[in-house]
Amino acid sequence: MRVDGTAYRTIWPAADGPAVEIIDQTKLPHSFETLRLTGLDDAAHAITAMQVRGAPLIGATAAYGLWLALRVDPSDVSLNRACETLIATRPTAVNLCWAVEAVRAAVAGLPPGERADAAFAKAGEICDADVAMNRAIGEHGLALFRELHAAKGGGPLNVLTHCNAGWLATVDWGTALAPIYMAHDAGLPVHVWVDETRPRNQGAALTAWELGRHGVPHTVIADNAGGLLMRQGRVDLCITGTDRVTARGDVANKIGTYLKALAARANGVPFHVALPGPTIDWSLSDGDAIPIEERAGREVSHIPGRTDDGEIRDVRITPPDSPVANPAFDVTPAELVDGFVTERGRCSASAEGLAALYPEHASAAAE
Numbered sequence: 001m002r003v004d005g006t007a008y009r010t011i012w013p014a015a016d017g018p019a020v021e022i023i024d025q026t027k028l029p030h031s032f033e034t035l036r037l038t039g040l041d042d043a044a045h046a047i048t049a050m051q052v053r054g055a056p057l058i059g060a061t062a063a064y065g066l067w068l069a070l071r072v073d074p075s076d077v078s079l080n081r082a083c084e085t086l087i088a089t090r091p092t093a094v095n096l097c098w099a100v101e102a103v104r105a106a107v108a109g110l111p112p113g114e115r116a117d118a119a120f121a122k123a124g125e126i127c128d129a130d131v132a133m134n135r136a137i138g139e140h141g142l143a144l145f146r147e148l149h150a151a152k153g154g155g156p157l158n159v160l161t162h163c164n165a166g167w168l169a170t171v172d173w174g175t176a177l178a179p180i181y182m183a184h185d186a187g188l189p190v191h192v193w194v195d196e197t198r199p200r201n202q203g204a205a206l207t208a209w210e211l212g213r214h215g216v217p218h219t220v221i222a223d224n225a226g227g228l229l230m231r232q233g234r235v236d237l238c239i240t241g242t243d244r245v246t247a248r249g250d251v252a253n254k255i256g257t258y259l260k261a262l263a264a265r266a267n268g269v270p271f272h273v274a275l276p277g278p279t280i281d282w283s284l285s286d287g288d289a290i291p292i293e294e295r296a297g298r299e300v301s302h303i304p305g306r307t308d309d310g311e312i313r314d315v316r317i318t319p320p321d322s323p324v325a326n327p328a329f330d331v332t333p334a335e336l337v338d339g340f341v342t343e344r345g346r347c348s349a350s351a352e353g354l355a356a357l358y359p360e361h362a363s364a365a366a367e
């Protein structure tokens with residue numbers, strides 16, 4: 001996507017040496033800054049501190065993190081230690097494990113001297129594949145948007161989304177936002193209700209920033225406003241991304257997604273989830289078995305903002321002696337999801353639906 005006229009991906013190899021560059025998402029929407037990652041620790045820190053976030057981008061960053069580790073020490077011990085370190089950074093998004101295991105498989109059988117180059121090539125492949133999958137998700141989602149718009153019979157299609165599943169969450173395009181960009185670019189009138197997404201405000205800070213840069217009409221709302229808007233008939237479709245989908249179609253996504261799915265079902269609003277194949281965890285059936293990341297309480301007790309003189313600062317909003325809890329994801333059962341939009345097409349949120357699109361994985365999962 002373009003920022004001030006320049007085309008960016010969210011992660012790219014540095015032109016001038018062994019490093020990768022990222023957009024520091026903790027600085028958005030206040031300032032657009034890039035960062036250099038020069039070693040495994042930088043990559044692990046970028047994921048943990050959410051300088052990069054979003055399931056596909058976490059995976060891509062981990063892949064480059066392995067390259068950086070293998071440049072320094074290509075031994076088996078180093079490879080295994082780097083894989084463990086990266087996998088431990090964030091537990092819910094399965095794309096992280098998928099990308100780490102893809103790089104491990106690409107390098108494990110090679111002589112140590114060839115491993116770093118092979119890891120670099122694999123990381124690049126993962127990034128290119130992510131962009132292609134998201135573009136395809138956008139095209140399949142656009143068909144859904146056109147159907148819903150035609151059924152509505154006029155006016156803008158009002159789409160509600162939660163968290164950030166845009167280009168910042170992936171290498172480019174995004175998952176849930178890809179159809180929104182394509183619809184807007186194709187002249188289909190869309191307006192997006194952007195959930196602020198407490199506690200880290202990925203909607204207010206990142207989705208609103210992305211949509212604004214692209215000229216897509218949008219309105220930021222408090223997380224609690226969605227139910228009212230659905231009841232008032234002001235939401236035509238909910239679409240979110242996901243961090244992990246089980247083989248039977250249960251969906252882990254940013255905390256608060258489940259409440260939106262419940263409100264959507266109660267109000268007859270279609271609720272769809274956009275995902276690339278690597279987000280499916282074929283080893284799990286029951287969504288309640290998905291590990292839910294518990295993040296620091298400070299993300300709940302404090303809220304960041306920018307002062308008038310440009311400083312980004314956290315401000316406390318809870319009594320200092322009140323305990324806080326911060327589960328970062330929730331699970332929406334497949335029954336509440338009206339459909340998946342994948343790079344291979346659309347399907348029902350069910351074992352049968354996923355198996356029809358991904359027969360090679362489904363048969364392996366059943367064995």
Ligand SMILES: CSC[C@@H](O)[C@@H](O)C(=O)COP(=O)(O)O
Nearest residue numbers: 053054055165169175241242254
């Ligand atoms: C295409 S991204 C899908 C999900 O990763 C996204 O919806 C989400 O929940 C991101 O959570 P985050 O905690 O910001 O990494």
